Amino acid sequence: MAEQPPRTETPVPALDSLDASGRTVLVRADLNVPLHEGEVTDDLRLEASLPTLRTLLDQGARVVLMSHLGRPKGEPSEELRLGPVAERLRDLLGESVTAARDIVGDDARAKVAACEPGQVVLLENLRFDPGETKNDPEFADRLAAFGDAYVNDAFGAAHRAHASVVGVPDRVQPAVAGELMAAELRTLQGLLEDPPGPFIAILGGAKVSDKIGVIENLLDAVDRLLIGGAMCYTFLAAQGHDMAGSKVETDQLDTCRELLARADRAGTELRLPVDVVAAAEFASDADHRTVPVSEIPEGMMGLDIGPETVASYASTIADAQTLLWNGPMGVFEWDAFAAGTEGIARSVAACTGFTVIGGGDSAAAVRQLGLAEQVSHVSTGGGASLEFLEGIDLPGVAALRKGAA
Structure with missing residues (x-):
């Protein structure tokens, strides 16, 4: 696993510019973690928040922590309360973490007023x-x-562009990036600024339409682009292959043809699967077989990349000096169609270059396989990572930059 390549400084104020001593610091964290029967089942985002919290607490700050959890649609949901998150965070942090029962109501105000230096109050689910x-x-x-x-x-x-992300820093100064935010920005920016080559990107997931902007922005940056997941079937159809019952976005066929042509013009090798695992129905226990991409039987659909493709992609990945992976290779939640994603995950973990997992399902896969420690950087933000790699100025980052102007 290589060291992170040189890159420009994060264009936002950093945590080390903030003197937190004696202050009450509002911290917008991402504590949107999975819960099962009232217990946190994946600590990734909680662990990622610890360095910033410890820095502030060591300086004697009072920390008012804010986060969302799930999609409660603007009203309280007992299943999405942050109490269990506060309990787990208290264990990980080894410091006092008090959960408020509301966001800006009487309980929150009382708990914030009672907060002492070196303590944390977690407001209730912002959403x-x-x-x-x-x-x-x-x-x-x-x-x-x-x-x-x-x-x-x-x-x-x-x-x-939510209140805690853009509204609060517009009203509270100083406003700075925490250590996780800064690390994410530095890492992803480094991928777009002349990274060591060969630079290889692996993209998967369900829809080409979700990743057009990323593909367009990466085509001029990467040496090779490896495509998997359901999105590969639209590319293969654009090349003239019969995809039988596989998921094809027919309205994106012309876009895929243009992307293939653009890759050719840029001298970027855009690789597609040569074999797939096909099934007769979209079900975890469906009968399935491995077939060449040009021989998917009528009525069957591709649900994973095949072993020949995994071996070919793995050989390419081994040569990478810089590598980005975002998106599973198949329906990896089901054992019958998980081999492609697992094979790519193990190849990425074995790569000696600088390796980045772009959040989302790819991050979940390497965590489940126990490979996260073998990857240089696992992003905590799937959607945010994709938009950043598209070249979009993220609202939360722009808000910090605006305050520093």
Whole structure:
């Protein structure tokens, strides 16, 4: 696993520019973790938040922590309360973490008022209030009233123009990036700024339409682009292959033809699967077989890349000096169609270059396989990572830059 290549400084104020001593610091974190029967089942995002929290607490700050959890649609949901998250965070942090039962109401105000230096108050799920996703000025005002400094460490929410992401830093200064946010920005920016070659990107997932912007932005940056997941079937159909019952976005066929032509003009090798695991139905226990991409039987659909493709992609991955992977190779939640994703994950982990997992399902896969420690950087933000790699100025990042101007 290689060291991170040189890159430009994060174009936002950093945590080390903030003197947190004696301050009450509002921290927007991404604690959107999976819960099962009231317990956290994956600590990735909690662990990623710890360095910033420890830095602030060591300086004697009072920390008011903010996060969303799930999609409660603007009203309280007992299953999406942050109490269990506070309990797990308390264990990981080894410091006092008090959970408020509301966001900006009486309980939150009382707990923030009672917060001592070196302690944390976690506000209730931000999305219990419709003002969060609407960036409502009154809701942003009430959040901002809790602190006299702001830290955004929620890269996974940086692509959302929500009250806690853009409204609060517009009202509270200084506003800086936390350590996780800064690391994410430095890493992803480094992929776009002349990284060591060969630079290889692996893209999977369900839809070409979700990743057109990323493909367009990467074609001039990478040496090779390896495609898997259901999105590969639209590319293969664009080349003239009969995909039988596989998922094909017919309205994207011309786009795929143009992307293939653009890759050729750029001298970028765009690789597609040569074999797939096909099944007669979309089900975990469906009868399945491995076939060449040009021989998918009528009525069957591709649900994973095949072993020949895995071997070919693995050989290419081994040569990478810089590597980005975003998106599974098949329906990896089902054992019958998980081999492609697992094979790519193990190849990425074995790569000696600088390796980046672009969040989402790819991050979940390497975590499940116990390979995360063998990867240089596992992003905590799937959607945010994709938008950043498209070249979009994320609202949460722009808000920090605006405050520093």
